[in-house]
Amino acid sequence: MSTPDLVADSVVKRFADHVAVDSLSFSVKRGSFFSILGPSGCGKTTLLRMIAGFIAPDSGDIAIGGKSMRDVAPNRRPVNMVFQQLALFPMMSVGENVAFGLARRGMPKAERLKRSNAMLERVSLGGAADKRVDELSGGQRQRVAIARSLVLEPTLLLLDEPLGALDLKLREHMKIELKQLQAAFGTTFVYITHDQSEALVLSDHVGVMSHGRFEQLGTPQDLYYRPQTPFVAGFVGANNRIVGRATGTDGAILEVTTADGWVVRALKSGSIAAGDAVEVFVRPEVAILARNAATLPPDQPHHSGQVQSVLFDGANSAVLLQEERTRREFRIALPQTGQFSDLKPQEKVAFSFDPARAVCFAARAGAAGTDA
């Protein structure tokens, strides 16, 4: 077991009386792709800037490649950062941008040129060395920014929402490219994003961050299938959220009744006593839709609803229902078989879901009573 490339130990950063990063501890394995996922303002950039060395933690320690980084300036750390707005140097050519770090290390010009050209070749920008930065497309600039850092062979590459400025199509494309680049170089990536799909697609491990703390740290599958907090369940992937009170238990399965009397069942997570306020999360693809309740699995509780709208989105199509009695919204993913392609608004349907695949948490303070 090699030492982790990055170890954060109880790192704290306060701005005035606001705690931006609250006693975070985690480690990132060599060669892995680690993402920090959280809504904007949760402290991601602050954490990344502490790793890069632009700001010092108020307490705690950050070690990179096994060495403590206390009092080590950014230009002396074995990390490089890809900035949110890329921060390519407009006064230099693409080649000079890539060779910038090498020049600062005092590498002779010929060697510098060789390495930066080889690096540009690797990110499929061979021949672009003499272009000006503003002659490149968004995706190409992205690659220059990454090449400029990777050419220095850092222990750790930090990326601050690097895809945020790109349009959707390019973002999807760059996502795949980033993943391939990371695999090809084997450099440890620490990637921050507020986009859960980026985090799920790219990462080996993800830390879900909220208010300066990690809510959960695990593989993308862990986060998706086994969320440990209501925040994670709500933030990672689409989810139906149902708020109510625990009214009965059946082993690990909890019976929950909403204020307006809808009864659902879900797997209990953590300790919940009868009468506690709870939040239930049901993924759209876990629920089963049927025109005739008799075709639903007999061992699952059945519910009925009325189609409110059909959300066609190719493979991600879904239908938005209203539960029959309470008029609560419920979203169900449409199967790929096309069997519901003629579904019309106002149509009455039945649905069910496996309680073992729905999850129930004790409600967060202040979260009760509102539906997401």
Added chain:
Amino acid sequence: MLNAAADKRWHGRFALALLLAPALLWLGSLIILPHADLAVLSFRERVGPRQYSASLAQYKTFFTEPLYWHVFLRTAVMSVIATFMTLLLAFPIAWIIAKLARGRAGSLLFIICLIPFWVSETVRTLGWMILLRESGVLPALLVKLGLTDVPVELLYRDATIMVGLVYTSLLFMVVPLVSSLESLDNSLIEAAYDLGAGGLSILRSIVIPHAAPGITAGCIVVFMLTLGNYLTPTLLGGKNSQWFTEQIYTQFITRFNWEQGAAFGFLLLGLSTALVMVGLRLSGQRFGDVMRRT
């Protein structure tokens, strides 16, 4: 139809001409006309009472008389040095205003640079004379502090002229520098730092190239102001100032030799144009770009 379109175009041009008229009138009557007149003056020679003939005598005098030559060169060199010193002094001030000071502190610094201009240049310079002359405040203070045995005359020295020139020019350097430094994205500096650059190398490879148009604009303005300054060098330097504008003044006013004065004026114009061109060439800037970007 066609006529109407042509009419409209003509109206447009007429409106444009009308809008530009005051500026053109000003340029024509106050700049170009007198200069044309001066040009004619500089190329003639008095051969008898009210009799003139075209000649290059005025320019020849300049090149054959070592005093004029000397003053001319001295003015050029001192102006270049003053410009450079203003730049050195203004750069950190501009950096603080643009990058470090937040909100009120920044405007306060700006006002401090502006305050000298609330007082007229004459009054300000006379104030300096009171401060610096042999019986003035500063020499007395130096004696009191034991730094000098007797009061020293601080006026009429090149260094004093230099300080005065730099002081008068500071604002004209700070303003273009601040505007060009403000447009420098902080993340570029951080990125350079992150890629291993130290302070000096960031200054050289990121900050200065970005601020180059501002630096050039500031230098051009300050250089022209300094070269053409009359009051500060004459008052602070007295007889020793040997500033070229003083020579022009003498020719026009004391000697009543307008022909010679006009020729000197054109030589000064040529000098400032030439030096500005050399400066632009050396810094790889284009005049149009510099003026557009600041």
